[in-house]
Amino acid sequence: KMNVESFNLDHTKVQAPYVRLADIKTGEHGDTIHKYDMRICQPNQDHMEMPALHSLEHLMAELSRNHSDKVVDISPMGCQTGFYVAMINHDDYDGVLDLLEGTLRDVLEADEVPACNEMQCGWAASHSLEGAKQIAQGFLAKRDEWTRVFA
Amino acid sequence: KMNVESFNLDHTKVQAPYVRLADIKTGEHGDTIHKYDMRICQPNQDHMEMPALHSLEHLMAELSRNHSDKVVDISPMGCQTGFYVAMINHDDYDGVLDLLEGTLRDVLEADEVPACNEMQCGWAASHSLEGAKQIAQGFLAKRDEWTRVFA
Numbered sequence: 001k002m003n004v005e006s007f008n009l010d011h012t013k014v015q016a017p018y019v020r021l022a023d024i025k026t027g028e029h030g031d032t033i034h035k036y037d038m039r040i041c042q043p044n045q046d047h048m049e050m051p052a053l054h055s056l057e058h059l060m061a062e063l064s065r066n067h068s069d070k071v072v073d074i075s076p077m078g079c080q081t082g083f084y085v086a087m088i089n090h091d092d093y094d095g096v097l098d099l100l101e102g103t104l105r106d107v108l109e110a111d112e113v114p115a116c117n118e119m120q121c122g123w124a125a126s127h128s129l130e131g132a133k134q135i136a137q138g139f140l141a142k143r144d145e146w147t148r149v150f151a
Numbered sequence: 152k153m154n155v156e157s158f159n160l161d162h163t164k165v166q167a168p169y170v171r172l173a174d175i176k177t178g179e180h181g182d183t184i185h186k187y188d189m190r191i192c193q194p195n196q197d198h199m200e201m202p203a204l205h206s207l208e209h210l211m212a213e214l215s216r217n218h219s220d221k222v223v224d225i226s227p228m229g230c231q232t233g234f235y236v237a238m239i240n241h242d243d244y245d246g247v248l249d250l251l252e253g254t255l256r257d258v259l260e261a262d263e264v265p266a267c268n269e270m271q272c273g274w275a276a277s278h279s280l281e282g283a284k285q286i287a288q289g290f291l292a293k294r295d296e297w298t299r300v301f302a
């Protein structure tokens with residue numbers, strides 16, 4: 001068994017898009033970190049292009065925190081098929097789906113990518129608001145499939 | 152002021168490579184999440200290529216957990232200039248530097264990228280062990296500069 005949770009997941013058996021509870025880590029004082037696997041593209045068949053992924057990272061990281069103060073981290077997967085969403089003391093799966101839905105609806109309304117300039121970003125030239133919106137739109141269109149992880 | 156910590160960081164003033172404590176989040180029960188900004192490339196001048204970044208993600212995510220059970224998450228930045236490392240109940244900055252150093256030394260010793268196949272990975276074709284080792288080597292070579300964040 002591997003240390004990394006997703007290395008024990010059979011990526012040939014999943015069916016994107018989905019949102020999956022990947023891991024729960026409990027601190028010694030009793031706080032819990034729930035990590036969700038937000039899978040946008042079908043593994044080994046499709047992936048997000050980096051400028052669109054990068055813009056979606058900025059948008060989700062900023063806008064999700066207008067909905068919840070329990071967001072610990074939203075980060076892309078190196079495989080470019082999805083994001084990991086880490087929440088503190090938030091074990092409500094349906095609540096996380098609502099958070100993601102609300103955040104992605106905000107993405108569709110955005111006029112610009114937050115912080116897409118050389119002062120606020122590590123690679124200001126690598127952005128695509130249009131690409132981020134297309135990903136958000138496609139994921140939202142399959143909202144009723146998010147809870148079904150395996151084909 | 153933006154919600155995302157790094158959107159309030161002046162990326163034109165930092166000098167990579169560095170490791171910076173970016174955020175501390177304390178749960179209502181008293182556990183703390185420390186998030187570190189492990190910056191490998193100089194913002195808006197250089198970036199990691201995705202296959203190398205992806206392999207380094209796999210290697211660090213798996214190997215770091217052989218050194219510590221306090222790793223919550225290691226994830227790439229969408230700007231491709233670094234990684235975020237989230238730790239639970241680990242406020243020892245020098246200890247985190249040692250963890251990263253030990254992990255990257257393991258990367259240099261690796262014979263293969265863990266889980267770089269279609270069952271265990273979202274994009275098995277997008278990997279470069281050689282690229283990941285080159286990044287690790289370059290970062291390790293500047294070990295004495297990791298604590299200096301600003302130019």
Ligand SMILES: N[C@@H](CCSC[C@H]1O[C@@H](O)[C@H](O)[C@@H]1O)C(=O)O
Binds near residue numbers: 074
């Ligand atoms: N995962 C984190 C930050 C997301 S935005 C990350 C961006 O910060 C900047 O330094 C880079 O442009 C990078 O792409 C979080 O959720 O807080």
Ligand SMILES: N[C@@H](CCSC[C@H]1O[C@@H](O)[C@H](O)[C@@H]1O)C(=O)O
Binds near residue numbers: 077079209226271273
């Ligand atoms: N940030 C997480 C997982 C890292 S490996 C992530 C990989 O899982 C797989 O689904 C994809 O190939 C992806 O690239 C962690 O630290 O646990």
